[in-house]
Amino acid sequence: MTEIAQIRQWDMFEIELSGPDDGNPFVDVAISAEFRFKNRAVPVDGFYDGQGRYKVRFMPDEIGSWRFTTMSSAPQLDGQSGEFLCVEPRETSHGPVRVTQDHHFVYADGTPYWPIGTTCYVWNHQGDTLEEQTLTTLKESAFNKIRMCVFPKDYDFNKNEPCLYPYEGSVDEGFDFTRFNPAFFAHLEQRINDLQALGIEADLILFHPYDRWGFSDMGAEADNRYLRYVTARLASFPNVWWSFANEYDLMKGKSLNDWDRFFRIVQEHDPAQHLRSIHNCRGFYDHGKPWVTHSSIQHADLGRVREWRNTYGKPVVVDECCYEGNIPHGWGNISARELVHRFWLGTAQGGYVGHGETYCHPEDILWWSKGGILHGDSPTRIAFLREILEAAPHGMTPVELVRNADTIGQPGEFYLAYLGATQPSYKVLALPDDKEFEVEIIDAWAMTVTKAPGRYSGQTRVDLPSRPHLALLVSRV
Amino acid sequence: MTEIAQIRQWDMFEIELSGPDDGNPFVDVAISAEFRFKNRAVPVDGFYDGQGRYKVRFMPDEIGSWRFTTMSSAPQLDGQSGEFLCVEPRETSHGPVRVTQDHHFVYADGTPYWPIGTTCYVWNHQGDTLEEQTLTTLKESAFNKIRMCVFPKDYDFNKNEPCLYPYEGSVDEGFDFTRFNPAFFAHLEQRINDLQALGIEADLILFHPYDRWGFSDMGAEADNRYLRYVTARLASFPNVWWSFANEYDLMKGKSLNDWDRFFRIVQEHDPAQHLRSIHNCRGFYDHGKPWVTHSSIQHADLGRVREWRNTYGKPVVVDECCYEGNIPHGWGNISARELVHRFWLGTAQGGYVGHGETYCHPEDILWWSKGGILHGDSPTRIAFLREILEAAPHGMTPVELVRNADTIGQPGEFYLAYLGATQPSYKVLALPDDKEFEVEIIDAWAMTVTKAPGRYSGQTRVDLPSRPHLALLVSRV
Numbered sequence: 022m023t024e025i026a027q028i029r030q031w032d033m034f035e036i037e038l039s040g041p042d043d044g045n046p047f048v049d050v051a052i053s054a055e056f057r058f059k060n061r062a063v064p065v066d067g068f069y070d071g072q073g074r075y076k077v078r079f080m081p082d083e084i085g086s087w088r089f090t091t092m093s094s095a096p097q098l099d100g101q102s103g104e105f106l107c108v109e110p111r112e113t114s115h116g117p118v119r120v121t122q123d124h125h126f127v128y129a130d131g132t133p134y135w136p137i138g139t140t141c142y143v144w145n146h147q148g149d150t151l152e153e154q155t156l157t158t159l160k161e162s163a164f165n166k167i168r169m170c171v172f173p174k175d176y177d178f179n180k181n182e183p184c185l186y187p188y189e190g191s192v193d194e195g196f197d198f199t200r201f202n203p204a205f206f207a208h209l210e211q212r213i214n215d216l217q218a219l220g221i222e223a224d225l226i227l228f229h230p231y232d233r234w235g236f237s238d239m240g241a242e243a244d245n246r247y248l249r250y251v252t253a254r255l256a257s258f259p260n261v262w263w264s265f266a267n268e269y270d271l272m273k274g275k276s277l278n279d280w281d282r283f284f285r286i287v288q289e290h291d292p293a294q295h296l297r298s299i300h301n302c303r304g305f306y307d308h309g310k311p312w313v314t315h316s317s318i319q320h321a322d323l324g325r326v327r328e329w330r331n332t333y334g335k336p337v338v339v340d341e342c343c344y345e346g347n348i349p350h351g352w353g354n355i356s357a358r359e360l361v362h363r364f365w366l367g368t369a370q371g372g373y374v375g376h377g378e379t380y381c382h383p384e385d386i387l388w389w390s391k392g393g394i395l396h397g398d399s400p401t402r403i404a405f406l407r408e409i410l411e412a413a414p415h416g417m418t419p420v421e422l423v424r425n426a427d428t429i430g431q432p433g434e435f436y437l438a439y440l441g442a443t444q445p446s447y448k449v450l451a452l453p454d455d456k457e458f459e460v461e462i463i464d465a466w467a468m469t470v471t472k473a474p475g476r477y478s479g480q481t482r483v484d485l486p487s488r489p490h491l492a493l494l495v496s497r498v
Numbered sequence: 499m500t501e502i503a504q505i506r507q508w509d510m511f512e513i514e515l516s517g518p519d520d521g522n523p524f525v526d527v528a529i530s531a532e533f534r535f536k537n538r539a540v541p542v543d544g545f546y547d548g549q550g551r552y553k554v555r556f557m558p559d560e561i562g563s564w565r566f567t568t569m570s571s572a573p574q575l576d577g578q579s580g581e582f583l584c585v586e587p588r589e590t591s592h593g594p595v596r597v598t599q600d601h602h603f604v605y606a607d608g609t610p611y612w613p614i615g616t617t618c619y620v621w622n623h624q625g626d627t628l629e630e631q632t633l634t635t636l637k638e639s640a641f642n643k644i645r646m647c648v649f650p651k652d653y654d655f656n657k658n659e660p661c662l663y664p665y666e667g668s669v670d671e672g673f674d675f676t677r678f679n680p681a682f683f684a685h686l687e688q689r690i691n692d693l694q695a696l697g698i699e700a701d702l703i704l705f706h707p708y709d710r711w712g713f714s715d716m717g718a719e720a721d722n723r724y725l726r727y728v729t730a731r732l733a734s735f736p737n738v739w740w741s742f743a744n745e746y747d748l749m750k751g752k753s754l755n756d757w758d759r760f761f762r763i764v765q766e767h768d769p770a771q772h773l774r775s776i777h778n779c780r781g782f783y784d785h786g787k788p789w790v791t792h793s794s795i796q797h798a799d800l801g802r803v804r805e806w807r808n809t810y811g812k813p814v815v816v817d818e819c820c821y822e823g824n825i826p827h828g829w830g831n832i833s834a835r836e837l838v839h840r841f842w843l844g845t846a847q848g849g850y851v852g853h854g855e856t857y858c859h860p861e862d863i864l865w866w867s868k869g870g871i872l873h874g875d876s877p878t879r880i881a882f883l884r885e886i887l888e889a890a891p892h893g894m895t896p897v898e899l900v901r902n903a904d905t906i907g908q909p910g911e912f913y914l915a916y917l918g919a920t921q922p923s924y925k926v927l928a929l930p931d932d933k934e935f936e937v938e939i940i941d942a943w944a945m946t947v948t949k950a951p952g953r954y955s956g957q958t959r960v961d962l963p964s965r966p967h968l969a970l971l972v973s974r975v
Contacts, residue, residue: 346921347921347922347923347964348922348923349901349902349922349923349924349925349926350901350902350922351901351902351920354920354921354922354923354964355919355920355921355966356919356921356966359919359966380923381923381924424826424827424828425826425827425828442832442833442836443828443831443832444823444824444831444832444833445824445825445826445827445831446824446825446826446857446858447826447858448826449826487824489833489836
């Protein structure tokens with residue numbers, strides 16, 4: 022009697038089979054499987070991993086008995102079947118992140134998730150020494166999401182070659198977009214797993230314009246193949262988010278129809294239905310389109326988050342609102358104080374904000390792109406904001422409490438009001454008459470929490486220390 | 499042989515005549531005069547000053563011999579004539595301010611004028627002790643323009659009665675809008691003269707909505723009479739500007755047609771053609787209308803000055819961009835640093851910015867409304883900006899020099915670039931290849947000027963100290 026394999030919920034179950042290694046298996050051989058749970062059938066694409074190895078990966082989302090059968094154009098890969106038992110998840114595993122309450126995020130197991138993102142576009146292309154330093158930095162930080170590219174990057178401060186390329190070929194001879202490089206993807210997968218171990222979501226950027234190798238302009242057929250391959254390899258990782266582009270609107274070779282098609286390809290082939298978004302330079306993609314799960318936005322004016330929230334009816338993640346740093350580029354030289362302000366403003370408008378850091382470095386190791394260590398003063402304050410959010414009710418919505426202060430909360434129970442750059446000596450709160458509240462005064466920059474004396478009800482005045490960047494936490498007693 | 503009166507250019511020549519004091523001379527008796535210089539004839543309205551006294555005031559704008567003849571519906575006031583000699587102006591007198599080069603200001607004698615305004619809406623209604631303190635404060639400040647109301651003000655922190663009312667009557671019995679109070683206007687004129695002695699333009703607000711006495715809603719006939727009377731009394735003061743309203747759009751009793759008419763009445767009857775503008779709360783009046791000399795704007799986003807400059811083709815004065823202070827109101831609690839930033843930003847976009855201060859005070863003496871003393875940290879920095887501007891070429895226009903930094907200048911000669919909230923460690927200037935320039939690094943907050951080493955030409959890098967609120971002065975050697 023064979024022992025039945027046990028797989029923890031949201032871990033990866035992998036079928037590995039040997040098959041043909043002649044011709045070009047990446048394009049010649051189709052492989053997939055159907056996974057069944059009771060009467061539910063889940064189609065899952067497999068992929069060729071080189072050296073005659075074929076794999077089908079699956080992340081079971083229900084506890085209980087699963088069965089599978091493979092399908093393939095290659096007879097020796099076809100009709101293989103088996104079963105496994107999906108058991109309780111690891112204690113630290115909460116499953117993929119989903120949208121909840123229209124504008125918020127939650128893990129599959131119901132644990133609230135507040136994205137506190139950072140950006141290291143190509144940290145995963147820098148070699149083990151720097152990549153491990155980045156992981157150490159992330160471990161000590163409060164960030165629980167990272168924007169990162171599949172493809173390497175060519176841009177100011179980014180002139181080094183990557184360690185590995187996604188396709189067979191070379192810089193001198195060119196790349197064969199019909200033949201993937203399994204070692205490249207194995208390395209990417211290792212880094213995604215490293216992030217998962219730290220509780221960090223990998224907001225994986227599938228295309229971007231900063232390219233000297235041709236990956237930004239491979240043609241429709243190669244783009245489609247790439248998306249299918251990446252989905253087949255990575256959809257079974259719980260912490261993957263699909264970000265279709267960094268600055269899609271700078272990729273002049275792709276039309277809006279192309280982007281729509283990319284979304285649909287991944288939507289159709291991803292058994293886990295990971296989050297899907299697309300990031301702009303200037304004009305937004307229509308985040309209202311049904312395959313977009315949340316609005317990923319580059320914009321410096323966080324005072325518009327509420328508008329975008331209402332326009333698209335989805336969570337708003339301002340992934341890029343300028344970076345703390347001192348490079349000459351306008352998007353990369355705001356102060357820590359300004360970035361922290363933007364985090365609080367976006368939060369108090371009911372959205373989520375992302376971090377990045379661009380301090381000049383003698384070896385061009387800027388966190389925003391290559392990782393390494395953090396030099397700035399915003400991450401500590403962002404960690405402080407995360408603590409405050411995680412102690413607050415999940416799913417707060419914009420509410421009215423104080424004039425000229427953006428506020429989110431649960432009416433009658435809890436409010437978080439941000440006073441921004443203003444420095445009032447007092448404010449009048451419009452609280453319910455029939456309930457009592459406590460007020461805490463937060464200094465977003467100094468990271469202090471000071472209890473205001475007494476209790477508050479109805480139209481009530483709260484004295485304040487006349488400093489910018491204060492917030493009020495108002496909790497029902 | 500009679501001695502001919504000598505009047506200095508831009509001083510006031512006043513005809514005083516005795517006439518009827520029965521009935522209501524304010525409405526029953528018309529008086530005016532025609533002033534002639536060579537073949538030029540200037541019609542000038544007179545006014546009734548109470549106690550049987552009639553006056554016609556005129557500010558001669560040309561040096562030489564002037565003649566005049568009065569005209570009146572009252573026989574004893576009609577046909578009086580005389581002459582005077584207009585001579586060189588006093589050394590400190592430069593005449594009224596005019597628009598020059600589409601977007602700038604200049605005194606009548608050609609002296610450049612950079613408006614550095616402040617706001618004390620009803621300082622002139624507070625009694626001599628406080629009013630004299632305000633004048634002392636102004637004397638020590640860098641402000642050369644003040645926004646102030648003719649009518650008293652009713653608003654938060656403004657609940658006291660004024661010392662004088664513009665009309666006969668009382669709070670209890672109401673006011674007679676057909677009978678002006680000459681003592682009220684004499685006091686206003688004294689304060690305008692006090693400002694003139696300090697070199698300060700009186701940006702006189704003719705209507706405003708913050709009223710409990712009825713002056714904001716007197717009806718069309720009384721509004722017209724008021725404008726004629728004010729023009730007749732005050733057009734001969736060199737430092738008067740006509741601001742038709744503070745927040746015209748909050749005066750629901752007046753239509754756009756009313757505002758148009760007000761402009762035209764004053765335009766037709768003002769022999770000196772003083773500057774004319776109108777200030778909004780939210781939506782702008784169309785500053786493109788021909789009777790508007792410059793755009794007077796309330797707006798917090800100084801990054802739009804260049805747009806308004808182009809839209810209206812006139813000077814842009816952002817008279818209200820929120821005030822330094824700590825009251826709860828959103829427009830009155832920005833930090834000194836933020837206000838100074840807005841001054842520089844508006845300046846570097848080719849406009850002019852106004853100051854105000856609203857710190858809570860135990861007796862509700864807030865500078866923005868009542869005057870008194872200044873408590874904030876912005877006036878010193880604004881004075882520093884004024885020094886820099888007055889040492890720069892007059893009439894600078896927006897130009898391109900540095901990416902992501904608003905710049906004004908005279909191409910090839912001089913540039914003032916403001917780096918705003920950014921903190922770059924260096925910037926690249928696009929200077930002409932064939933000329934050499936010196937660069938000074940300004941810290942707008944710390945008020946320091948640091949010469950960058952060496953000389954600069956062509957595409958050239960300037961190292962910077964990675965702090966927010968820096969500006970660059972680039973001067974041809």
